[in-house]
Amino acid sequence: MKISAVIPYVAWIGFRNQLLVKVEADNGQYGWGESGLSGRELAVEGALKHYREFLLGKDPRQIGGLWQEMYRSQYFEGGRVLTAAISAIDIALHDLVGKELGVPVHQLLGGAHRDRVECFASYPGETELKDYPALTRKLMDANWNAFRVNIVAPPEVSYEGKEGGVLETRKAIENTTQAILACREAAGPTAMLGCDAHHRLSVAESATFLQRIPSGTLDYIEEPIRDESPEAYEALRKLTDVPFAIGEEFSSKWAFKPYIERNILQYARVDVCNVGGLTESVKVAAMAETNYIDLLLHNPLGPICAAASIHLAAAVPNFSHLESRESPVEQLPVADTDVFTQRLQMDGNAYPTPTEPGLGVDVDEAVLKEMSIKLWEPPRLWKTDGSYQNW
Ligand SMILES: [Mg+2]
Secondary structure (H helix, E strand, O other), rough: OOOOEEEEEEEEOEEEEEEEEEEEEEEOOEEEEOOOOOOHHHHHHHHHHHHHHHHHHOOOOHHHHHHHHHOOOOOOOOOOHHHHHHHHHHHHHHHHHHHHHEEEEHHOOOOOOOOOOEEEEEEOOOOOOOHHHHHHHHHHHHHOOEEEEEEOOOOOOEEOOOEEOOOOHHEEEEEHHHHHHHHHHHHOOOOOEEEEEEOOHHHHHHHHHHHHHOOOOOOOOOOOOOOHHHHHHHHHHHHOOOOEOOOOOOOOOHHHHHHHEEEEEEEEEOOOOOHHHHHHHHHHHHHHHHHOOOOOOOOOOOOOHHHHHHHHHOOOOOOOEEOOOEEOOEEEOOOOOEEEEEOOOEEOOOOEOOOOOOOOEOHHHHHHHHHOOOOOOOOEEOOOOEEEEEO
């Protein structure tokens, strides 16, 4: 069996672009993958075209060897763009080989540990403070028990002369604190409650924020600050006792290494479409397992990212929850049914561990061919003085 085609598609599906990759073999078998570097898909598509040059004619079953060749063959190893491309091909190869062997992808990764892959729900970004208790009860009535508040960024405040909103940091800290307290009161003590700060704060602002929340209220804080500096997180650790969830931007096991070895993160936010696919994800999972750290999987894209994440979650011992964009309080259009003719289906707050060969996702290529990229910029946020602020 030889790889006969590597075909990238970038298409605006639902509410964002999805970069999908089809890898075909000369016996007619094929697999689908997805890349995760949202907003810079054209760069990843270019990397995929480079990789296609040497992938054609290779044995698709040699997934680990091909991963090494993709990661190291340009002399300049890795980086976000390249590992986003590698991720898509690696996932597609697992799908292809799983279907060829007639086994679900999790079996290629070592076999299933669990019957269900449970999800956490995020509250919609535009939720008003008064609505958190009702949304929490709606989730609990549907048997969800893991929730995440997003740091408040009031979209109605704009900066004169600039595209985008203003993050009034002190107000955001206060509003988010009140949202967390309201959610915990509504959810009771047994629910898992986190907060994603979208790395919008400084170390000092993070300390102020987290010190206002009574100890034990919040089960994790996700990315209060940016993640280029493990030392900055170590400084913040001295100022708060809230567990850290970090890693959705990491593009290799080496990025995770200091955070795991030095016990800086308590939940690993692995993104299978950015970290280097399933090959790299299982290695990160093993590194995390050595320090008793569970995976809290990042899953913001489409059905292929979700399926790859579900197979990963099924196949590792140290898994907490999978991010879902399709809870009873948030129904984002991630899966155009004209495009995705088959996808994994949720049952309540979880995905049953898949049994079909490969990922369990299929795509109508004819429909996809008619779709195209929509050049799009992530939202911009500014500080009140007009300087740049992370979205
Ligand atoms: Mg996040």
